[in-house]
Amino acid sequence: MSEQPTRNRRLQKKMYLGEWAILGFEFSFKLAEASESEYALFFNSLEALVNTEELYISLHNNSESFEGSVTSAARYGNATTEDRAAIEALLNGHAMVSEVKVGNLVDAFYEM
Numbered sequence: 722m723s724e725q726p727t728r729n730r731r732l733q734k735k736m737y738l739g740e741w742a743i744l745g746f747e748f749s750f751k752l753a754e755a756s757e758s759e760y761a762l763f764f765n766s767l768e769a770l771v772n773t774e775e776l777y778i779s780l781h782n783n784s785e786s787f788e789g790s791v792t793s794a795a796r797y798g799n800a801t802t803e804d805r806a807a808i809e810a811l812l813n814g815h816a817m818v819s820e821v822k823v824g825n826l827v828d829a830f831y832e833m
Contacts, residue, residue, distance in 0.1 A: 736830075737828075737830045741797055742828050742830070742831075743792055743793070743797065743798070743799060743828070743829045743830060744792075744793075744799035744800055744826045744827065744828065744829060745790055745791055745792035745793075745799075745800045745826070745827065745829035745833055746790070746791055746800055746804075746805055746823065746824045746825060746826050746827065746833075747788070747789065747790045747791075747823075747824040747827075747833055748788070748789050748790075748791070748808060748809075748812070748821070748822060748823045748824060749786055749787060749788045749789070749820070749821075749822045750786065750787055750812050750818050750819065750820060750821045750822070751785060751786045751787070751818070751819045751820045752787065752817055752818060752819075753816075753817040753818075753819060754817075755817045759817060763815050763817065763818070766811060766815075767811060770807060770808070770811055771791075774804055774807060775793065775794040775795065775798075776791050776792065776793060776794055776800065776804060777791070777792050777793070777794050778790070778791050786820070790829070790833055791804060791805075791808060792829045799826070800826060800829075801826075802826065805823055805826065808823060809821065809823045
């Protein structure tokens with residue numbers, strides 16, 4: 722028996738469940754060799770998009786690729802399909818970016 726326990730609204734809110742679930746998505750990409758100014762241009766455009774859309778982004782890299790996740794900066798806000806499309810368009814719009822993967826919207830607290 723794996724029934725979900727019943728939780729009151731207050732507890733659901735504290736645990737970001739139900740109507741308070743926060744949606745986000747993950748993405749990954751690779752960067753080709755480029756000059757410092759090209760890297761600066763790319764990361765500045767990513768920062769501008771994140772600030773304009775009021776998103777939070779975490780970005781991690783290893784020697785080969787970058788992986789990140791995106792959520793809304795609003796307390797109970799959600800990333801949207803438009804946010805996904807904007808990030809994907811930005812990544813695909815730079816020649817030095819390859820192997821772009823943008824995931825589906827999922828529960829940021831329990832599925833990312």
